[in-house]
Amino acid sequence: MRPVSDMPLDVAAGIxxxxxxxxxxxxxxxxxxxxxxxALERLSASGVAVAPITGRPAGWCDMIARxxxxxxxxxxxxxxxxxxxxxARRMRRVFAVAEAQRAADRQRLVTVRARVLAEVPGAxxxxxxxxxxxxxxxxxxxxxxxxxxxxxxxxxAIFEEEGxxxxxxxxxxxxxxGDYDKLTTSRRFAAEVLGFDIDADKExxxxxxxxxxxxxxxxxxxxxxxxxxxxxxxxxxxxxPAYVAAKEGGHGFVEVxxxxxxxxxxxxxxxxx
Numbered sequence: 607m608r609p610v611s612d613m614p615l616d617v618a619a620g621i622x623x624x625x626x627x628x629x630x631x632x633x634x635x636x637x638x639x640x641x642x643x644x645a646l647e648r649l650s651a652s653g654v655a656v657a658p659i660t661g662r663p664a665g666w667c668d669m670i671a672r673x674x675x676x677x678x679x680x681x682x683x684x685x686x687x688x689x690x691x692x693x694a695r696r697m698r699r700v701f702a703v704a705e706a707q708r709a710a711d712r713q714r715l716v717t718v719r720a721r722v723l724a725e726v727p728g729a730x731x732x733x734x735x736x737x738x739x740x741x742x743x744x745x746x747x748x749x750x751x752x753x754x755x756x757x758x759x760x761x762x763a764i765f766e767e768e769g770x771x772x773x774x775x776x777x778x779x780x781x782x783x784g785d786y787d788k789l790t791t792s793r794r795f796a797a798e799v800l801g802f803d804i805d806a807d808k809e810x811x812x813x814x815x816x817x818x819x820x821x822x823x824x825x826x827x828x829x830x831x832x833x834x835x836x837x838x839x840x841x842x843x844x845x846x847p848a849y850v851a852a853k854e855g856g857h858g859f860v861e862v863x864x865x866x867x868x869x870x871x872x873x874x875x876x877x878x879x
Contacts (some may be wrong), residue, residue, distance in 0.1 A: 624812050660681055814833065
């Protein structure tokens with residue numbers, strides 16, 4: 607992982623899509639700093655299509671897609687994308703799995719929930735579970751005292767023993783049934799909303815993240831960036847970002863945004879382009 611300042615200016619100037627995680631990537635200590643939100647606005651105003659790619663629930667993502675300066679949002683680790691059409695005043699909601707199957711899968715997750723709470727002392731169901739459509743989120747440090755790595759690994763193992771997919775974020779273990787993830791639904795969102803082929807034009811995309819559940823994105827995008835706190839997971843991720851910021855969370859995200867914006871300005875890239 608090289609410093610974000612090492613990203614070549616021609617690469618940074620060519621970025622037209624920016625995907626980013628939210629928790630501990632845009633936020634610091636659970637709060638969204640003004641400078642990170644300002645960076646989202648500046649990127650969008652410059653012509654960069656911005657979309658959070660998060661493990662957070664559908665209820666949150668509806669608000670984000672509607673109110674933040676973004677082209678849309680992929681939520682629950684790829685369970686759906688939401689994109690708000692301001693002119694039509696209509697929210698587009700596209701799910702990776704049909705509603706009937708989601709309902710059946712939620713019933714299967716009841717068993718996982720019971721096992722986790724019984725077998726992992728200190729674990730809790732995430733406070734945002736009520737607003738989720740497709741996955742089960744187990745809190746290991748957001749609203750509970752931080753659990754040891756062994757406990758986090760055990761939570762993940764329980765999901766997998768029950769046949770579910772499980773990913774570890776900086777605050778939750780998220781599990782679901784289905785063959786989607788952050789990358790597969792980002793690909794669909796880019797094609798259907800942005801008219802952008804991430805397979806053909808991955809050099810024009812930056813993903814910014816911080817934790818193991820971002821590994822599919824880190825491994826796919828050659829110019830992926832991590833904020834400084836990603837270093838805490840070194841050796842525990844299936845793939846690492848090409849670049850890493852000097853600062854943590856939202857302040858690290860600003861480093862990435864500033865690198866892209868400065869390069870675009872220096873090269874004369876205009877928003878209309």
